[in-house]
Each structure stands twice: as structure tokens, then as C-alpha cells.
Amino acid sequence: MTTTTVETRTLDVPGATLTYDVRGPLPTADGAPPLLLIGQPMDAAGFTTLASFFTDRTVVTYDPRGLGRSTRSDASLVQTPEQQADDVHRLVAELGAGPVDLLGSSGGAVTALRLAATFPDDVRTVVAHEPPALPLLPDADRAFGAWGRVQMTYNERGWGWGMAAFIAMTSWQGEFPEGFGTESPDPAMFGMPTEDDGSRDDPLLSDVASAIVRYQPDIAALQGSSARIVPAAGIESKGTMTWRTSESLAAQLGVDLAVFPSNHGGFMGGEYGQTGEPEAFAATLREVLAG
Structure with missing residues (x-):
């Protein structure tokens, strides 16, 4: 595995300054879309290990507004999928290399679903890994x-x-x-x-962050989106809340659920004290993105 230099940049958006990291060239050398990894409330640090398995691609991670290194000036603490998706939309435009491939995990998956429904031209494939969107549940x-x-x-x-x-x-x-x-x-x-x-x-x-768990994905907009939407969940999460939201999302979209190794944090390699199966997770992500 080779080492890729990490370049940290900032982007001013309405009410915040976002800090993001770029691993690899922009625009990409081979024309392949960047791979954007987003979480919520986790910041970019949680994707450090996973990014290390994609040295052949340009990988972008960011800290959502008010988290990690991204500061807010809007006098608010509230996090909403609508605002988060607008921030990511502006980030993709700033990269100048869209549409991107995107893995969103947990609250980041909710942001990704909102982004795909609202700004479909920003994304090629969206892997929504265990979104905690409670309205998807039958209970x-x-x-x-x-x-x-x-x-x-x-x-x-x-x-x-x-x-x-x-x-x-x-x-x-x-x-x-x-x-x-x-x-x-x-x-x-x-x-x-x-x-x-x-x-x-x-x-x-x-x-x-209550607006995140209360978010109802726009199924019709996602089905009509030019982006490919892939609901995903870790095999060790089977039966739990976020497995069930992912499973329900897949059923409503009429697509298969992509099953990943490990659990909700299966891509981590010790970040925040959590260790999943990041190498196997990365291999599955490659297969899904190529799908």
C-alpha cells in the first residue's frame, strides 16, 4: 500500500467554514470521479483507515459544519439533512470534478440521500450505509x-x-x-x-441532530434520480435499527440491499476506539461502486 499526501483545504459556505481533506489529484488524473466519504456526527478522522485502501483514487473527506475542524457562524447548533446536503453540494462544486461517488455512513447516509434527491447531478453512485432515518421503519x-x-x-x-x-x-x-x-x-x-x-x-x-433521525427520504425523487442509490448495511448489524432502516429503504426503492462486512463502524481501523474490518469493507465498497 502506498502513501497518499493529504491536502487540507477550507470552503466558506453560508453560515460556516468547512474543512475538508483531499487525497490525490484534482481534477483526477484518469478522469475517474473522486470518492467522497461523509459521516454525521462523525467527522473526517473516522475515515482515515478506509481512505488508505483507495490510494488509486482521489478521496475527499470533510467535517460537517460545527463538527471537528469546521466552524459555524450562523449562531445555530442544529444539524439538518437539508443544510448538510447543501453544504456537500457546494463542496462538490468546489472540487470541480463531479459527479462524485459517495459513501455516506450513519447520519452521513441521510445527508447523501437528501443530496441525491435534491442535487442528482452531483453524484454518480451513492452508497447509503445504515442511515438512522426512523420514518423508514414499520414501527x-x-x-x-x-x-x-x-x-x-x-x-x-x-x-x-x-x-x-x-x-x-x-x-x-x-x-x-x-x-x-x-x-x-x-x-x-x-x-x-x-x-x-x-x-x-x-x-x-x-x-x-433530531432532524436527521426524523428525515423521511423522498423515495420518488430517489427513484427518478440520475444517481444510482445503493442502500447498505453491515452483516453484524442484522436485525438492528439501522439494518432495518437500510433494508426498508432498499425495499421501497426496489433494489437489493448491499451487505458489507462487520457493523455500523465496519470501515474503522481503531478510530474513536472502534475497529471493524476496514480492508474487507473497502473491497466490498469497490465491488459495489463498480456494480
């Missing part, structure tokens, strides 16, 4: 109830308790029963603190 009402209890636990008891409740929700197999999450697991079970440090600004657990 969406109970899922929203469970999500509300995660947020309530966080607001009342702090980060450790909120994260433990979040883990319980996202690891649950199958549809959520009525009242799921009424009893919160002890964070000590997961090696997390039980003490409340008083902060309530977590980009995952606070209300700033």
Missing part, C-alpha cells in the same frame, strides 16, 4: 418513543446514562416493543461514567 412510532427516552435520559442524567440508553436502542434486535427504553441500563456495564459532568452538548444525544 416508526415506537422507534421515536424509544429515541425520545434516550434523549430524556441524557438530559436528566448526563452523557454516560444517555449513551448507555443509546447503545441499548441501537443494538436491539427486531421491532421495538411498546415502551422500549423505560428502564435505562447502567452505563458501568459498558465501561462508561455514571457521574454527570453537567454538559448537554453532545452532537449525537442532544436535540441538535
Whole structure:
């Protein structure tokens, strides 16, 4: 594996300055589209290992506004798919090498779906890896109830308790029963603190990202998009919330679900303390993009 130099750049957009990283030449030397990797609330750092397996392609990663190195000047903390997609649209235009191939993971997959529906000319293939878009679920009402209890636990008891409740929700197999999450697991079970440090600004657990989990993908627009949409999920996630959202998305679009190795963070190689199967993940991504 060769080493590719990383060039860090910034882009001013309405209300924010985005920081992004480019690995490889722009425009691309062989005319192949850049590969854009996006997450939410994860920033570019989470894709470091995955990018290292694509040294033959120009890879672009970025920090969403207000996260990592990207700053906000719009006096807001709220994250919405609409705003995120507009930011990515401006980023693709700045690259001058579109349309791009795009892997969006978690909230980044929600952004990718909004981008493909709104700016289809920006993307060639969109791999939407485990989008947490709860309206896709048949038990969406109970899922929203469970999500509300995660947020309530966080607001009342702090980060450790909120994260433990979040883990319980996202690891649950199958549809959520009525009242799921009424009893919160002890964070000590997961090696997390039980003490409340008083902060309530977590980009995952606070209300700033609620618009992401509440996003209803525009199925008709995606079916009519010039972009190829590939719902995807990790095999170890089978039966969990984000496997089921991906599976439902595939069914509604009338396409096959692309099954990737590992889990929700299967592309990671130790970033944020998570290690999946990044090499195998990269190989599957290559196959899907070539599909």
C-alpha cells in the first residue's frame, strides 16, 4: 500500500467554514470521479483507515459544519439533512470534478440521500450505509418513543446514562416493543461514567441532530434520480435499527440491499476506539461502486 499526501483545504459556505481533506489529484488524473466519504456526527478522522485502501483514487473527506475542524457562524447548533446536503453540494462544486461517488455512513447516509434527491447531478453512485432515518421503519412510532427516552435520559442524567440508553436502542434486535427504553441500563456495564459532568452538548444525544433521525427520504425523487442509490448495511448489524432502516429503504426503492462486512463502524481501523474490518469493507465498497 502506498502513501497518499493529504491536502487540507477550507470552503466558506453560508453560515460556516468547512474543512475538508483531499487525497490525490484534482481534477483526477484518469478522469475517474473522486470518492467522497461523509459521516454525521462523525467527522473526517473516522475515515482515515478506509481512505488508505483507495490510494488509486482521489478521496475527499470533510467535517460537517460545527463538527471537528469546521466552524459555524450562523449562531445555530442544529444539524439538518437539508443544510448538510447543501453544504456537500457546494463542496462538490468546489472540487470541480463531479459527479462524485459517495459513501455516506450513519447520519452521513441521510445527508447523501437528501443530496441525491435534491442535487442528482452531483453524484454518480451513492452508497447509503445504515442511515438512522426512523420514518423508514414499520414501527416508526415506537422507534421515536424509544429515541425520545434516550434523549430524556441524557438530559436528566448526563452523557454516560444517555449513551448507555443509546447503545441499548441501537443494538436491539427486531421491532421495538411498546415502551422500549423505560428502564435505562447502567452505563458501568459498558465501561462508561455514571457521574454527570453537567454538559448537554453532545452532537449525537442532544436535540441538535433530531432532524436527521426524523428525515423521511423522498423515495420518488430517489427513484427518478440520475444517481444510482445503493442502500447498505453491515452483516453484524442484522436485525438492528439501522439494518432495518437500510433494508426498508432498499425495499421501497426496489433494489437489493448491499451487505458489507462487520457493523455500523465496519470501515474503522481503531478510530474513536472502534475497529471493524476496514480492508474487507473497502473491497466490498469497490465491488459495489463498480456494480
